Amino acid sequence: MRLEPVVSPSALASILYPAGAILVTVVIASLLVLVAGASPFTVFGLVLKGAAGSQFALMETLTRATPLIFTGLAVAVAFRARLWNIGAEAQLYAGAIITVVLGTGALPLPAVVLLPLMIAAAILAGAMLLAGPAVLKIRFGVDEVVTTLLINFIMVLFVSMLLEGVLKDPMGLGWPQSQKLIADARLPRIVTGRRLHYGFVLAILSAVVVWIVMKKTTLGFEMRAVGHNPEAARFAGIPVNRVLMKTALFSGGLAALAGFSEVAGLKGNLTLDLSPGYGYSGIVVAMLALLNPLGVVVSAIFVAGIFVGADAMSRAAGVPSYIADVMVALALLTMVVAIMLTRYRVRWR
Amino acid sequence: MDRPRVPMTAPVLRLSGITKRFGPLTANDAISFELAQGEVLALLGENGAGKTTLMNILFGHYVADEGTVEAFGKQLPPGDPRAALTAGIGMVHQHFTLAENLSVLDNIALGTQPLLSPRFDREKARRRIAEITSEFGLAVNPSALVSALAVGERQRVEIVKALYRDAKVLILDEPTAVLTPAESRALFETLRKLTAGGLSVIFISHKLHEVMAGSDRVIVLHGGKVAGERRTADTDVHELAKLMVGREVLPPAVEPVPRGAVLMQLDGVSTAGPGVRLDGVSLRLHGGEIVGIAGVSGNGQATLAALVAGMAAPSSGSLSINGRPEAGWSPRAALAAGIGRIPEDRHSTGTIGDMTIAENVALEAYRSPRFSKSGFLNGRAMRGFAEQVIGDYEVKCPGPDARIRLLSGGNMQKLILGRALDGDPAIILANQPTRGLDVGAVAYVQERLLAARARGAAVLLISEDLDEVLALADRIAVMYRGRLSEPFSRGEKTTAEIGAMMAGAGSDGAAHAA
Incomplete structure (x- = not known):
């Protein structure tokens, strides 16, 4: 078996293969469901119902999608310039810490002033956190995959230290959690009584802004040029290192917004389980979206829907909700293969 | 394709x-030919004529859609690279496949037995290599490290390596691309000895003179088809050129142009690496002239080009534009100084394959008010400029929004030319501007460079194709081991003299090497 490049991929292939990818994902997941002793039709029906079967389910899915949009955008921006930011998880927590520091009464300001201030501070915190690895990469050629990944672990332990120390809620009955945000520091809910909050609107706005930046501005042009071919970018007079630095600040800031939005919109305080790996899932989201900022919104909702739907399904059908992880992982793998197949032709022998 | 069989042997x-x-694209279209024992067959064709595809099929890297390959009367199974090797077909690639950190002996034995095995009998291998080298007069030292060898020696090692594997048919892909004229002659003598010893040789080339000098028979490929077959003794350069290109080829007409002021000046410029370092290079570029840099590949031409393009800065010495020394030399500074740059590698340096044609032609000027305003791109202006270049340079493409990756090398080069020559730059760096192009595109690029010279621009032409340098340049300088000779006027020295300079004659570098 060998691969031959296809000169110009056909439009049909670029629709057919991704559709096939989803089909393969469903088929393989069905086999696993069968192994778990349930009917795939029932299970997938329940997943669909749990993800989008009611207004409640849909809002839950969008709520879950919100942090994934931010981290997905962060990864998409960085990967587009070939800056391998694996540290969205840490940047998310950086944003969350700043949100708690500023939002628990330290700044007694009205919401119209306080919220923008917190957003700006969160962006700054995330940007600074990715600036370190970016400088190391640019100056000393240190692999940012390693540094950003390791900072994730440092950050989780750092949060743990804060929650057992200076940020610990004195009224928290000894639990490692921060104080609640003051009312002016909270993002309002979109519909009263539902969990969906204005963080989602912020996420959509961010996606549009990122799309405009990538598509319409000189910065986005530089980032794409550096990502596709740094050598040619340098030759054309693009300051490659400066572009990488800007990319790092941009990406880190976006990831930190996930932390801000989760604390100020949903949880109200900082705990150690703020993120069930949203930073890492952001990589999946961005890859599924082929790094397209608007595609990130779609793929974040897709991934969130599978997780939310699988939770509901596992309560009803008794199939472990881990099937959601399997499905997301399968979707990514098959999609990668599908993309390759649109560009290469497989020759047997 | 019917033709009289070579009568002597099967x-x-x-x-x-x-x-x-x-x-x-049909890369190979019903190609048939035979190789007789003891002959040197030249496979002549332009880039894109289908030579490489054909060799990949012969070696089982590609599977042909139709047709068969027979070696010594037996059909080779398609798609099996080992079949060609065991059938006794050896290949010497254009880019050598030697491990630099191993000895010549180990490189030759590599792949035939595990080098670290205690059963690997180095003495036996050494005797075998000695037999081969003495039989065919291929001087190689089995104990030398490959990293210490010159290019010509490395090529001999590659040949010995193929013979060590009992190759009866030797295929050489563009074997002279990295050789000086004298080394090329030595190679052809070696090939004669090999064929006298019963081997058969195919050598692939697009250089007519070499084909005339080194082959018994020529197969000319054009557009994936066999355009003709001649006995070398019965043909000449003009006929072969016509077959290769499909029409009559005329050399570019060089009109005399008055020489202008010094536009760019290098004074004792050295660089600090990476790559081959420049060592005290001095050069003046006048308006209205083309200065050609000749030299064997890898003697610092790439560094010189990088310097002029702004990709490298002098570590000592100075670079002046219009008499003003430049500090803080960078690609952007080079652009600001009005240097139009045609890079050596269209794919890795000249263009960004996954971006559109419009984005690529605006790549050097996207910050100018013409293409962007307060940070926002003017897509319409970029597309408009792309359409203008596409029209002016007759680029064949689907449109300004097509990804540039989809274009052929010639069309890509025309876009780069359009970008580099936009705004009539006073200084033009043309690094291997015609490499890999078909003859029509070559003529086009050369005409544009001559037109720039005619309007008073200074052109620095770096080319490994000595014929091109001799055809276009008003003055020529030879690069050898990072040093640049005194420039001399065209016609002042013979080809043989220039060839000797390319091999290091008359330079300090040669004295060191001797």
Whole structure:
């Protein structure tokens, strides 16, 4: 078996293969469901119902999608310039810490002033956190995959230290959690009584802004040029290192917004389980979206829907909700293969 | 394709009706030919004529859509690279495949037995190599490290390596691309000895003179088809050129142009690496002249080009534009100084394959008010400029929004030319501007460079194709081991003299090497 490049991929292939990818994902997941002793039709029906079967389910899915949009955008921006930011998880927590520091009464300001201030501070915190690895990469050629990944672990332990120390809620009955945000520091809910909050609107706005930046501005042009071919970018007079630095600040800031939005919109305080790996899932989201900022919104909702739907399904059908992880992982793998197949032709022998 | 069989012996290699398609492109179209024992067959064709595809099929890297390959009367199974090797076909690639950190002996034995095995009998291998080298007069030192060898020696090692594997048919891909004229002559003598010893040789080339000098028979490929077959003794350069290109080829007409002021000046410039370092290079570029840099590949031409393009800065010495020394030299500074740059590698340096044609032609000027305003791109202006370049330079492409990756090398080069020559730059760096282009595109690029010279621009032409330098340049300087000779006027020195300079004659570098 060998691969031959296809000169110009056909439009049909670029629709057919991704559709096939989803089909393969469903088929393989069905086999696993069968192994778990349930009917795939029932299970997938329940997943669909749990993800989008009611207004409640849909809002839950969008709520879950919100942090994934931010981290997905962060990864998409960085990967587009070939800056391998694996540290969205840490940047998310950086944003969350700043949100708690500023939002628990330290700044007694009205919401119209306080919220923008917190957003700006969160962006700054995330940007600074990715600036370190970016400088190391640019100056000393240190692999940012390693540094950003390791900072994730440092950050989780750092949060743990804060929650057992200076940020610990004195009224928290000894639990490692921060104080609640003051009312002016909270993002309002979109519909009263539902969990969906204005963080989602912020996420959509961010996606549009990122799309405009990538598509319409000189910065986005530089980032794409550096990502596709740094050598040619340098030759054309693009300051490659400066572009990488800007990319790092941009990406880190976006990831930190996930932390801000989760604390100020949903949880109200900082705990150690703020993120069930949203930073890492952001990589999946961005890859599924082929790094397209608007595609990130779609793929974040897709991934969130599978997780939310699988939770509901596992309560009803008794199939472990881990099937959601399997499905997301399968979707990514098959999609990668599908993309390759649109560009290469497989020759047997 | 019918032709009289070579009568003496059965063919050692027979390709019958080989056809290979890549999507809409037919790279090989019913190609048939035979290789007789003891002959040197030249496979002549431009880049894109299908030579490489054909060799990939012969070696089982590609599977032909139609047709068969027979070696010594037996059909080779398609798609099996080992079959060609065991059938006794050896290949010497254009880019050598030697491990620099191993000795010549280990490189030759590599792949035939595990080097670290205690059963690997180095003495036996050494005797075998000695037999081969003495039989064919191929001087190699088995104990030397490959990293210490010159290019010509490395090529001999590659040949010995193929013979060590009992190759009866030797295929050389563009073997002279990295050699000086004298080394090329030595190579052809070696090939004669090999064929006298019963081997058969195919050598692939697009250089007419070499084909005339080194082969018994020529197969000319054009557009994936066999355009003709001649006995070398019965043909001449003009006929072969016509077959290769499909029409009559005329050399570019160089009109005399008055020489202008010094536009760019290098004074004792050295660089600090990476790559081959420049060592005290001095050069003046006048308006209205083309200065050609000749030299064997890898003697610092790439560094000189990087310097002029702004990709490298002098570590000592100075670079002046219009008499003003430049500090803080960078690609952007070079652009600001009005240097139009045609890079050596269209794919890795000149263009960004996954971006559109419009984005690529605006790549050097996207910050100018013409293409962007307060940070926002003017897509319409970029597309408009792309359309203008596409029209002016007759670029064949689907449109300004097509990804540039989809274009052929010639069309890509025209876009780069359009970008580099936009705004009539006073200084033009043309690094291997015609490499890999078909003859029509070559003529086009050369005409544009001559037109720039005629309007008073200074052109620095770096080319490994000595014929091109001799045809275009008003003055020529030879690069050898990072040093640049005194420039001399065209016609002042013979080709042989220039060849000797390319090999290091008259330079300090040669004294060191001797």
